[in-house]
Amino acid sequence: MPNAPRKVFGVSTEQRTAWDLTRRISPRDQVRVMKRDAYGRLDENNYPLIHRVGPVEPTTPWAMNLADDTGLFRFLCFDFDGKIQGAVDAELMEQAADQCDALSRILDELSIEHVVCQSSGTGGRHLWIALQDGAAKSNVAPVARVAQVTYSQLDFGMLLNTVTGAARPPLSPHRDGSHSTVLRGSLAALAAPSTTTADLAALARLLEERKPALRAQESRPSGPVDTHHRGHRALSAAGAAHMATIDGGSNPSWTGFMCLLSVANAGWTLQDVEHAVKSAPGMEHYRTKNTGRGGRRPRSAGEARARLERQWNVAVQYAALQRPLPAQKPPEDLTELDAIVTGVADLLERFRVNPGRWGATEATSNQQTILRALAYLTLQTGKRVVAASIRDLGPMAGLGRTTAANALIALTEAGYVEKVTASDEGNAAEWRLVSTFSTTPRTVRSQPLHNPRPPAADLPVVTRSADELFNTRAALVAQLEAQLTDQRHDLFTRRGLGHLAGKLYALLKQHSSVTVETAARLLGVTARHTATILGRLRRHKLLVSHRDGWARSKQDLRDQAAKILGVAGTLLARLERYRVEREVWAWWQAEVTTMNTHPRHRPKRPHVSSRPLFEASNAGERVWPRYPRSSDNLADHRCALELVAAGNLNPESRWQYLGDAA
Known part of the structure; x- marks a missing residue:
């Protein structure tokens, strides 16, 4: 019978139950299953037991290997999740959905068949690709590595592991009682693989072309740009392009954060951002949310503002970290x-x-x-x-x-x-x-x-x-x-909880929970000192108790804790103080140069109380006023600091210095 349904492990390809699908597509004759604890619960997300692929379905959730016994990948599973060490984060989960959608669109461009599933009730995503004739690790690794740096919410480890790399297949149960649900694509594409190694190579090349730049805000927009959009304040060319990206492009959450990072580097305030978010096409993420079904719906006013403020605080921290970086230059050598x-x-x-x-x-x-x-x-x-x-x-x-x-x-x-x-x-x-x-x-x-x-396209020998x-x-x-x-926050300055508390807080992003002993080993300090730090973090509700010790709180309350301790604004005040010190130093160097110049060649310098007509940002062209002097004609550095801090050397300042600074 030529039209009879194909059978794999004795199961018809027309059947669509979870276990039947696994029996049809499993690369191996066994799967890994979860083990209940002594109380009959499934609290741990691991699969220590082995179950034969046969008529009897496992009684606990199972994971299917992606590679066969010979080490060839038969399936690829891109696992997008929005959890922080086991705890669901709504913002990260929405980013995971956006990133999965972006990858799905790229696969559609390349005509690569795939299936997108909501992996569980928490909203994670699994994107499946079936490989025709299999693919060696060397063919899959380039895709995995570029996807790692392109999608922040991707768990790429299974794509580099031919021995134990596994994922729960479509339709399979989750330990929370939900099931993997198909959102897009046909399960028939998994039963009849069509993707070749040439398709994987094309995918790797396209991802390489579109991956974010090393300084993410300088990346290309993720979609078409509205050329008519004009912001109310100046931005870099890349920042303006992100702001004008229609509907946030293919990845609205990423585009939205690139907008925030660009404006933070440009010196905008939160009020400027709130004004821009009303109309900027690229900030669609802060007006609407991903429904998980391919559409978007408006956010409530409270949710939109809370998300914008949280993301703005993160963007400000990244901008402060990247501010000292020099401009990028052309390549020389690898x-x-x-x-x-x-x-x-x-x-x-x-x-x-x-x-x-x-x-x-x-x-x-x-x-x-x-x-x-x-x-x-x-x-x-x-x-x-x-x-x-x-x-x-x-x-x-x-x-x-x-x-x-x-x-x-x-x-x-x-x-x-x-x-x-x-x-x-x-x-x-x-x-x-x-x-x-x-x-x-x-x-x-x-x-x-x-x-x-990266090398140019005319150097194919070293491209990989x-x-x-x-x-x-x-x-x-x-x-x-x-x-x-x-760890860079006002709360973790010395007058706050201390720098070591910041390190522990950062470590808790990498670990689902820590005990006092584990935290002490990670920090390299005594258990007594660690207990003190944990107590301080717990007092300000930055930590919550966990069955295995302590875990990071879902809500970030660092700003509130900094206000309680009276250290809010410490880092900004420090940056302003250093800016003043730099300008006073440049002023004094100009004064020293003038003093060492022949009197006939000295430039005419205005009094420090004079109003400059325009700002010359180029230090070599700037005309500095007379440096303040004390009654004995010595340089008055304290007065110079006060003048610069008050903005008297800034042409945009409204106030004039009226004191005696002759």
Whole structure:
């Protein structure tokens, strides 16, 4: 009978129950199943037992291997989830849905058949692709690595594991009582695979073209742009493009955050953002929400404002971290970048395996943070030697300039960093991480002057290895950004809960829960000290009790805790103080230059109380007024600080200095 339905493991392909579907498509003759605890519950999300693929259905949820016994992938499952170590986060879950939709549209462009499922009642997504004739790990790895840096909510580990990589198949039950539900696509596409290794290569290439830039806000828009949209304040070209992206593009949540990051870098306020969100096409995410069925519906006013404020706070932290970064430059060489990426990965591994070295004292903990900031600058610039002032490194890490200076001195003495050049005439000192970076045997030239980027299309020989290098670099940058921004908050300054409390709070994003002993081991401090830190975090409701110890609270109450402790605004005040100090220093250098110039060649300088007509941002063209002097004609630096802080040197200031500053 030529038209008879095909049978796999004795099951007709026309049947559509969960277990029957698994029997038809399973690459192996066994699946992994959950195990109930002593009380009959399914609290742990793991699959320790093995169950034969046969007529008898498992009594607990099961996971199907993606690869067969020979190590060939028969299926790919892209798992998008919005949980923070087991706890559902509504914002992250919506991001997961948007990212799954974006990947689904890319697959539609390539005519790759796929099935999108809502994996459980919490709203996660599984996107399935069936592979014709299977695919080796070498064919799947490029897709997995570029997807890792493109989609923040993707769990990509199973796509690199041919031995135990597994996922719950469509229609299968979840431990919370729900089932995997098909949202888009046909299950027949899984029973009759059509995707080839050539399709995977095309997918990897397209993802490489559209992945975010290393500095995400400089990425291309995720959709068509409304050329008629004009913002009420100036933005960079990339920021304006994100703002004008029609309906938020293919990934509205990502586009919305790129808008916030761009305006935070441009110096906008929250009031400016609230004005822009009313009409900017790219900020659709803050007006409507993903329904999970391919459409969007309006948010309530309270929900929209709360989400915008939370995301704005995150964008401000990222902008502060990225502010000291220099402008990107054309490429030179990949060899140096390879050594840098390897070295930074080694440094982070050293932090992980030897926490006691960096947690013994407050000083060593600060040193570790400064090392992370230097590693971040090194990865972003693609250069071994980076210029970094203490007034840049300190705020990046949430520390003061004096603390940063002391940390650099200690790290230099310990051999972790090397000062290449000292600060000179207003230029920041240059530093080099030397303890973990070593020149690879392939290095054949000196340090390149410019930041490398992926090779051009006319260099196909190195494309695969170069793509992997840049994806690894992007993943390390994202890891460092998450660590530095999570612990950078007013609450975790010294007058607040302390820098170590910030480190523990950041660690709890990577761990579902910690006990006192586990936290002490991760931080490298004593259990008694750790208990004190946990108690402080718990007192301000940043932690909640967990059956296995302590877990991070779902609601971020750091701002409220900072207000209670009276430290809200500490980091902003510190940044303003450093800005004033920089301007006073530049003013004094101009004064010294004038004093050392022949009287006939000295420029005519207005009195400090004079009103400047326009602002010359170029330091070389700026005409500085007379530096304030005391009654004995010595430089009055205190008065200079007060004048700059009051805005008297700013042409936009409304007020004039009326005191005697002759």
